[in-house]
Structure formats: C-alpha cells, structure tokens
Amino acid sequence: MRVFEDGRFGARGGAAAGGGDAGAGRTRTEEFVELRPLLFSIAYRILGTVSEAEDAVQETWLRYEASATRPASVKAFLSATVTRIAIDVLRSARVRRESYVGQWLPEPLLTDPYEDPARSAELADSVSMAALLLLERLSPLERAVFVLREVFAFGFPEVASAVGRSEAACRQLAVRARRHMEAGRPRFEADRRERDELAARFFDALREGDVDALRELLAADVQLVGDGGGKAPALARSVVGTDNVARLLAAFFPLLMRIEVTLEPCEVNGLPGAVLRDRHGRVANTWALDVLDGRIQAIHTVANPDKLGHVGPVADAWELQREAMRARRSQGPSH
Incomplete structure (x- = not known):
C-alpha cells in the first residue's frame, strides 16, 4: 500500500529547499512531506522515470519510519537514502533498457515539484529530455554525483555519504560527469x-x-x-x-x-x-x-x-x- 497517496509528486511540500531537519514537536510524517518534492526530484533525475522515482520515495519513507533513531539532519538522511535506492534501481533498469523495443525515452514530467529560485536554471536544464538522455550515458554513480552536486548543489561531504565513496572519489566522478554533459550538447537558453x-x-x-x-x-x-x-x-x-x-x-x-x-x-x-x-x-x-x-x-x-x-x-x-x-x-x- 502506497503511503502519502494524496501527496503525489509532493504537491503539498512546496519548495522545501533547505528545510527538513528535526525540530521540536514535528512528526516524522511532517518532516517527510516537507522534503518529498526534493526527494522525488532527485530520484527522477537519477532514474528518468516517474513511476520508479515514486517507488524510490515510497521506500525511503518506509526506511525512515522504521529507523530506530532520529538523524541530526533529516534532509541529509532522506536525500542519501533515496539516492542509494535510486542507484540500485538504475543498475537493474539499465539491463532492461538494453532490450527495450525501439528508442527509449525518459517518462515525461509535466510538473517538477521541487522549486529553488537560486537553482532554477540548473533544475530546468537538468530535467529536459536531452539532458536526461545524456545522463543515460553516465554510470549510475556518475549520474548520482552529478545530480546531487551540479543540480542540487549538495556539498561533497553529503554527496560522499549518499553514494558511499570518498570525497576525493566523488570529486573525480563529478569532473568526469560534468565533462560528458558539457560535451554532449549546448544549454537550451532561449528566452x-x-x-x-x-x-x-x-x-x-x-x-x-x-x-x-x-x-x-x-x-x-x-x-x-x-x-x-x-x-x-x-x-x-x-x-x-x-x-x-x-x-x-x-x-x-x-x-x-x-x-x-x-x-x-x-x-x-x-x-x-x-x-x-x-x-x-x-x-x-x-x-x-x-x-x-x-x-x-x-x-x-x-x-x-x-x-x-x-x-x-x-x-x-x-x-x-x-x-x-x-x-x-x-x-x-x-x-
């Protein structure tokens, strides 16, 4: 049974750019709902599919609900959890996509639930069909590091924790991913x-x-x-x-x-x-x-x-x- 069914794509969560850390009197449900738009947006960019991104967010909630302790930073914990789940899903999905009939395209996204005025250009560019197809060329780890670092501006300590690699390794992954993305196409910056x-x-x-x-x-x-x-x-x-x-x-x-x-x-x-x-x-x-x-x-x-x-x-x-x-x-x- 899917939890938060009425909050599809986290519509109630609003921007929630930097919120979500544990606070007095806040329930886990409230903390999760606030951050759900961010979690979905991370998962969608890693996976390129709406359905799998929703499932990753759902699994993240189940793990958070079942955890015995409260993390110092709910945002960091949930972002790392959804990233790890999405990486695992992507690794199995890549095998299925190799046998896909015809041209594989990402699932269309009509509304990105996460908003951050300071990152609006990066957010819009990263969700385009062209960008998502370029991301398909990256390894799952490169893709996750690129999404967290270049799109959502996570610090390298947070990125390293999310993907289970050292900061030095994540910096190298980010450089390689950025090089591939920049070489693939120009940014679509039309007025x-x-x-x-x-x-x-x-x-x-x-x-x-x-x-x-x-x-x-x-x-x-x-x-x-x-x-x-x-x-x-x-x-x-x-x-x-x-x-x-x-x-x-x-x-x-x-x-x-x-x-x-x-x-x-x-x-x-x-x-x-x-x-x-x-x-x-x-x-x-x-x-x-x-x-x-x-x-x-x-x-x-x-x-x-x-x-x-x-x-x-x-x-x-x-x-x-x-x-x-x-x-x-x-x-x-x-x-």
Whole structure:
C-alpha cells in the first residue's frame, strides 16, 4: 500500500529547499512531506522515470519510519537514502533498457515539484529530455554525483555519504560527469517568451499540416524521436532533417484532427511541449521541444502507455491509428 497517496509528486511540500531537519514537536510524517518534492526530484533525475522515482520515495519513507533513531539532519538522511535506492534501481533498469523495443525515452514530467529560485536554471536544464538522455550515458554513480552536486548543489561531504565513496572519489566522478554533459550538447537558453511563441507557431502549423510553416521553424538537423516501446505506434523512431520531419508531421497530424484528437500545449520536462488527447480526453502521447537559436532542434514524443499513466487515463493508441487510417480512406487526403 502506497503511503502519502494524496501527496503525489509532493504537491503539498512546496519548495522545501533547505528545510527538513528535526525540530521540536514535528512528526516524522511532517518532516517527510516537507522534503518529498526534493526527494522525488532527485530520484527522477537519477532514474528518468516517474513511476520508479515514486517507488524510490515510497521506500525511503518506509526506511525512515522504521529507523530506530532520529538523524541530526533529516534532509541529509532522506536525500542519501533515496539516492542509494535510486542507484540500485538504475543498475537493474539499465539491463532492461538494453532490450527495450525501439528508442527509449525518459517518462515525461509535466510538473517538477521541487522549486529553488537560486537553482532554477540548473533544475530546468537538468530535467529536459536531452539532458536526461545524456545522463543515460553516465554510470549510475556518475549520474548520482552529478545530480546531487551540479543540480542540487549538495556539498561533497553529503554527496560522499549518499553514494558511499570518498570525497576525493566523488570529486573525480563529478569532473568526469560534468565533462560528458558539457560535451554532449549546448544549454537550451532561449528566452522563455521567444521559446513559447515559437512553440505556439509550431503547434499551429502542425494542426494545419502546413509543410512550409513547419520548415521555417525547424533546424536543419532537427531530429524527431518517438518512443512506443513496442506497445503503441510511435510517430517515428528517429527521423532527421528539416524536410523529412516537416513532411512526416504535415502528413500525419491532419489525420488525427479528423478524428477529434486535440493537442494541449503545456510544459513537458521544463520545455515547451504538449499532450495529445483523444476525443474523450485520454492521453495518446506527449511532445517535448528542444529550442535553440530560434529553431526547434529536437522533438521527442512518448507514446508507450506504460510511461503515460501518471499524466492521466491513457488512450488506445492502436485504435486511434486504425481510426485515422479509416478516416483517410473514406475522405481522401486533405492536402
């Protein structure tokens, strides 16, 4: 039985950036609820999945509740516990991901429950699809050290305690991880208003099936990546190039408009995105856009139903595809 079910993603916890140390009159439940947003956010960045991150947080609570003594720093204790659990889960998950059907993408995250104004840029950047895919290239220890040190600004003594390595070893792990991350991609630092306006234009062009408008918004080497996991039709495992991506999208999306599918713009993994829903409001897939230099650099779509349950009731994507094909045969192409 899952504890704190009403506090999914720690919504009641607020920022809780530096709180959580034991205080007079505070219960363990109150201390845990306050820190839950931080714990989930750490676990999600290490694991790349919402469901496994929630399970790691749940296990952390069970261990805290069962511990005989009260730690001097509840934040340090809980952060270390959730990190160790996430590392163990990640080691087994990496084996499963090697046999994954098609392209593996992180589970989409619509709302990151942890907020820290002083770390807002690092928090947003670290949760993007591109960053999470780069983190997949790191060893579990490198990934955990990078998340704790570079994203959440934990001191090396706390990092060392969390991962069970010396401070010197953690410094080396941090250097290697940072080097890999910095070499992998530029930071997506587009102005928020400019970024959101570009995304709005993109989704308008998508609804209209306007190839030329789409071309104007896509980078020359834009990549469209889809994750169906063998359990749903992926838009594309991987398509590269302005013309290829624009033509595929313009041919695909008007079919869905005919069967009353809607596109709900929202933030996905800290970047512009959308949720695709069927006529009953059920989730078919999610979209996340990487934007840089006034162009869309990458589009990530997740359709695997196993990765969408936390977003809402999930649609039957295979049936949507069949219905769209019937609509095309009965009405003919719109362009």
